[in-house]
Amino acid sequence: xxxxxxxxxxxxxxxxxxxxxxxxxxxxxxxxxxxxxxxxxxxxxxxxxxxxxxxxxxxxxxxxxxxxxxxxxxxxxxxxxxxxxxxxxxxxxxxxxxxxxxxxxxxxxxxxxxxxxxxxxxxxxxxxxxxxxxxxxxxxxxxxxxxxxxxxxxxxxxxxxxxxxxxxxxxxxxxxxxxxxxxxxxxxxxxxxxxxxxxxxxxxxxxxxxxxxxxxxxxxxxxxxxxxxxxxxxxxxxxxxxxxxxxxxxxxxxxxxxxxxxxxxxxxxxxxxxxxxxxxxxxxxxxxxxxxxxxxxxxxxxxxxxxxxxxxxxxxxxxxxxxxxxxxxxxxxxxxxxxxxxxxxxxxxxxx
Amino acid sequence: xxxxxxxxxxxxxxxxxxxxxxxxxxxxxxxxxxxxxxxxxxxxxxxxxxxxxxxxxxxxxxxxxxxxxxxxxxxxxxxxxxxxxxxxxxxxxxxxxxxxxxxxxxxxxxxxxxxxxxxxxxxxxxxxxxxxxxxxxxxxxxxxxxxxxxxxxxxxxxxxxxxxxxxxxxxxxxxxxxxxxxxxxxxxxxxxxxxxxxxxxxxxxxxxxxxxxxxxxxxxxxxxxxxxxxxxxxxxxxxxxxxxxxxxxxxxxxxxxxxxxxxxxxxxxxxxxxxxxxxxxxxxxxxxxxxx
Numbered sequence: 001x002x003x004x005x006x007x008x009x010x011x012x013x014x015x016x017x018x019x020x021x022x023x024x025x026x027x028x029x030x031x032x033x034x035x036x037x038x039x040x041x042x043x044x045x046x047x048x049x050x051x052x053x054x055x056x057x058x059x060x061x062x063x064x065x066x067x068x069x070x071x072x073x074x075x076x077x078x079x080x081x082x083x084x085x086x087x088x089x090x091x092x093x094x095x096x097x098x099x100x101x102x103x104x105x106x107x108x109x110x111x112x113x114x115x116x117x118x119x120x121x122x123x124x125x126x127x128x129x130x131x132x133x134x135x136x137x138x139x140x141x142x143x144x145x146x147x148x149x150x151x152x153x154x155x156x157x158x159x160x161x162x163x164x165x166x167x168x169x170x171x172x173x174x175x176x177x178x179x180x181x182x183x184x185x186x187x188x189x190x191x192x193x194x195x196x197x198x199x200x201x202x203x204x205x206x207x208x209x210x211x212x213x214x215x216x217x218x219x220x221x222x223x224x225x226x227x228x229x230x231x232x233x234x235x236x237x238x239x240x241x242x243x244x245x246x247x248x249x250x251x252x253x254x255x256x257x258x259x260x261x262x263x264x265x266x267x268x269x270x271x272x273x274x275x276x277x278x279x280x281x282x283x284x285x286x287x288x289x290x291x292x293x294x295x296x297x298x299x300x301x302x303x304x305x306x307x308x309x310x311x312x313x314x315x316x317x318x319x320x321x322x323x324x325x326x327x328x329x330x331x332x333x334x335x336x337x338x339x340x341x342x343x344x345x346x347x348x349x350x351x352x
Numbered sequence: 353x354x355x356x357x358x359x360x361x362x363x364x365x366x367x368x369x370x371x372x373x374x375x376x377x378x379x380x381x382x383x384x385x386x387x388x389x390x391x392x393x394x395x396x397x398x399x400x401x402x403x404x405x406x407x408x409x410x411x412x413x414x415x416x417x418x419x420x421x422x423x424x425x426x427x428x429x430x431x432x433x434x435x436x437x438x439x440x441x442x443x444x445x446x447x448x449x450x451x452x453x454x455x456x457x458x459x460x461x462x463x464x465x466x467x468x469x470x471x472x473x474x475x476x477x478x479x480x481x482x483x484x485x486x487x488x489x490x491x492x493x494x495x496x497x498x499x500x501x502x503x504x505x506x507x508x509x510x511x512x513x514x515x516x517x518x519x520x521x522x523x524x525x526x527x528x529x530x531x532x533x534x535x536x537x538x539x540x541x542x543x544x545x546x547x548x549x550x551x552x553x554x555x556x557x558x559x560x561x562x563x564x565x566x567x568x569x570x571x572x573x574x575x576x577x578x579x580x581x582x583x584x585x586x587x588x589x590x591x592x593x594x595x596x597x598x599x600x601x602x603x604x605x606x607x608x609x610x611x612x613x614x615x616x617x618x619x620x621x622x623x624x625x626x627x628x629x630x631x632x633x634x635x636x637x638x639x640x641x642x643x644x
Contacts, residue, residue: 037462132383142394147574158393253484280493
């Protein structure tokens with residue numbers, strides 16, 4: 001009896017400590033996390049997931065009044081399969097789609113590159129400046145705080161035929177006509193408005209870097225360039241990545257600025273969002289949903305590629321935390337001042 | 353061209369500040385350039401708003417005769433601008449409050465708790481924020497027509513959550529994650545429950561981050577144009593942005609740039625006030641003070 005009871009007790013006992021405790025802890029946290037996250041997730045399902053699925057469904061139908069084969073007007077929606085999509089990739093409609101696709105891509109790449117460089121520079125200057133810091137902070141928030149529609153009207157006013165831009169340049173450029181000038185006006189307006197946004201987010205990141213790190217780098221004899229590449233950039237990277245990600249996603253769906261600054265039905269600045277909006281405005285929900293779905297896929301693919309870069313960071317963070325817990329407290333003690341450990345290592349690297 | 357010309361020096365100055373003997377003066381010059389870059393177009397809007405409608409097209413840097421006629425014109429009955437401002441405030445304010453209340457809990461959960469599908473949830477929230485507005489607006493508009501929500505505030509507020517909530521959650525998660533865990537641990541050693549630690553220690557210390565998020569959300573909601581344009585066609589419910597973009601002008605002839613600039617100045621004032629509040633918060637410092 002005693003011989004049989006002992007292993008029975010010992011077996012589960014060991015397992016409980018190793019497996020069950022961990023799972024029950026995880027289950028408890030999981031339930032708490034699920035409860036705390038549910039409001040956000042429910043809202044997102046209602047306002048994002050449902051519409052996306054509805055748009056996918058919608059893109060397979062035609063709606064509004066049509067003339068059927070016998071010349072009668074037909075109402076209501078009808079299932080047409082992939083007709084909306086095949087129509088997009090052929091003929092005149094196709095040209096218009098590819099033009100909008102090209103415009104969207106061009107705006108995104110040009111604007112985000114310009115804005116990132118400029119925003120980073122602004123953040124560095126603001127971080128360095130001790131005099132006039134509050135003035136520059138207030139100033140930098142102004143373009144970003146102005147609603148896009150208002151800034152579009154403002155730049156329309158500056159770029160009009162006898163406006164400030166032409167007076168300043170001594171030129172007679174018709175900015176709102178088709179061609180490079182209207183594209184440039186949109187890029188300038190977008191860059192002016194959103195570079196400060198990136199600057200603001202990067203500045204917040206810069207301020208979390210402790211001065212000791214820079215002092216350590218100085219002691220090690222790191223050049224300013226090395227300090228920037230090996231300390232500032234890596235430590236500010238999370239903030240910068242968020243800013244750039246949001247800017248890319250934001251510019252891919254650019255609508256207000258070209259729509260108000262240049263106008264509807266201008267092929268030089270027509271983006272995918274404008275195209276879809278114009279279609280839906282004429283109650284052609286099917287083709288509009290098809291454009292929107294294609295834009296969605298484009299955005300999703302772009303973001304997926306980007307989030308792979310960013311996601312590695314998010315994942316790496318989580319994995320590190322778990323490892324730190326498992327390895328016990330000794331490791332935590334070594335890194336005691338958080339942030340300083342790895343940063344100082346980077347600073348040391350900068351010295352070589 | 354104007355903006356491009358201003359960009360280049362600003363960038364070079366940063367490097368000069370880091371390397372050269374100009375170390376002391378270059379930041380000040382950089383600051384001056386940034387202020388000029390940011391404020392010059394805004395200044396032009398203010399100045400244009402304060403010209404007399406008769407010399408609207410004058411390009412003098414200071415108006416020859418100051419006048420508030422444009423601003424008076426904007427508030428004339430019939431423009432619907434005053435009502436538009438109120439509508440914007442209702443919509444953007446509600447979106448901000450809803451977003452912060454819902455998002456803060458989620459962000460704290462994501463920043464602190466370890467659970468199995470954490471990365472998956474983070475990925476979902478990132479993913480939802482990237483959906484283009486237009487692909488949400490088209491089906492939601494059809495839905496709102498069916499449940500007769502067109503021309504209501506909720507028709508603008510609910511879709512706005514789609515971009516505001518992920519933005520807020522993402523920003524707040526970054527802020528919470530930057531705060532050291534020792535803060536809660538210390539609070540719990542002192543006898544707080546995790547919920548109390550969150551309420552009494554984290555929220556006050558995260559105030560700068562929360563305010564930053566509130567400002568970003570409010571401005572994003574206040575800026576919103578596509579949803580407001582699509583969901584509402586009755587003038588009494590239109591937000592200020594839509595009203596301005598559809599201004600036909602008091603006189604009815606050509607583009608009413610004067611009143612548009614005046615309206616732009618008026619729309620920006622609440623935001624400038626918000627920015628000043630934000631200023632004080634950010635000067636008070638992020639979490640650094642709490643740890644040391």
